[in-house]
Amino acid sequence: MAAGPDGVAGATRLERAFREEWGEVVATLARRLGDLQAAEDAAAEAFAVASVAWARDGVPPNPGGWLTVTAWRKAVDAYRAGGARTASVDPQLLGEVTAAGPAAAAAAGLGEQEMTQTLGDDRLGLIFACCHPALAEEVRVALTLRFVAGLSTREIAAAFVVPEATLAQRLVRAKRKIRESGIRFTVPSQERLAERLRSVRAVVYLVFNEGFAAGGGAELIRRDLCDEALWLGRLLRRLFPDDGESAGLLALMLLHQSRAAARVSDDGRPVPLAEQDRALWDAALVAAGVAVLDKALLRHSPGPYQLQAAIAALHGTAASFESTDWPQIALLYGALARLDPSPIVEVNRAVAVGMADGGLAGLAVLAPVVASGALDQYGPLHAAHGFLLEKAGYAERARGAWARAAETAGNSAVRDELLRRHVDPI
């Protein structure tokens, strides 16, 4: 899967432009109507009108504005027709519109001009609504892919291997909850922003990992999710240029993505980092990731994404597994463990310490994790244990750990946890 200079693969630029336009129209309408369903319906009508009118009269100079204004008029028409669906629309807002009428507003050139100027904010508001923590995680992911990235219900259903009807039902329910429970399409206030932004980043990273965890060619659609996540990550960084963690997330995804071609063997088996053919790594993506990360680190506001990106950058710029800067990676995992403690981070730290200071040092880090039994079903723990035991010269005990690793590989219970906080199982 060759990613273009801006990471767009699978969809042509034209399709992408169309989808972006669609996303912006939906964003603007959703914010004004407080209702995703009404926004989606109006946008669909506007695009239908456009497909006829543009073929006849040519594409207007400002296609986005044209679509937004047309969609807005369709939404007002739908409201006038008295659809029960729009009953919850802020009456004050529609009061303005119905009192003056869309024609009057167009004549004044006020409302509709303003409508095409606040797109950045509208986009953000839509993202925050789709990623609201009051919605279930899988619902946030589906909403974001549908309304921010502009994927079709069918595409999302295929990517997550659920029946399309199930996914459609989930989206209907989610749209209703947003409308009825009072989730707003606005940028959260300053005191809520950090928490809400954390949820947005988590959704983007979940999308990425859902694609990244996918295996061979049969799961091509799933791997397209990586491109969607990268696109969302770029959007997030563009909309929050001062947020170090959003940049860190983008850098992390770029660096993971750089290894995509080397991660799976020709016969579809996963290849561990130590055995990957580094010539297959995408040097341009590594450079892009490192550049984004370096700029983020200048802000001196480290967080879990920047730390993980820094680790991935050290891997990405190392000539070989052995010559990697393991002491630095061990330190970074230590910092990550302090910020965001997790036994999985400790497993990775143990391997890094083992590579830096020898098998015994690594085993000392791993011992509490093994003893706690918390990750007993986690294959990579036993693989790391075996690796460190072997390195320390305990060949017999290492064989036991490897056997345990094989037993627990592919356990679906740990898969979810892996997806949540993906770290390279070395």
Added chain:
Amino acid sequence: MKYALLIYSQSTAEEYADILAATRQAAAGGTTATGPWTDYTRAALDAGVFAGAEQLTHDETATSLRVQNGDRVMTDGPFMETKEHLLGFYLLNVDDLDAALDWARRMPMHPGQTVEVRAALSGLPWQRVLTE
């Protein structure tokens, strides 16, 4: 927008009675109301968001009416036998779900208690009598 913050508890009828007795006894000596729920209620009043609140008797004392063949059939007990019972509720008038969730977070809840946040519908025909 109006939100109901519904407080559920896992306490049994006996435990609940003991808690209520202890609360009343503790308050008997003082002249002014104190305690975390008093503070919470005062904060909601001061913020101008308070629209109502009630604390209910245990659902063991509930009486339910069910429509059956056009009649009202009475049963002794709650509509549904569950481990958690509706202990009480606050009705708050705030801008959006985020604000309602902030108030829910501030509740001095005990372990085993749950607060459910539900938006109230507005603009319904029956509600017109309230403003007539």
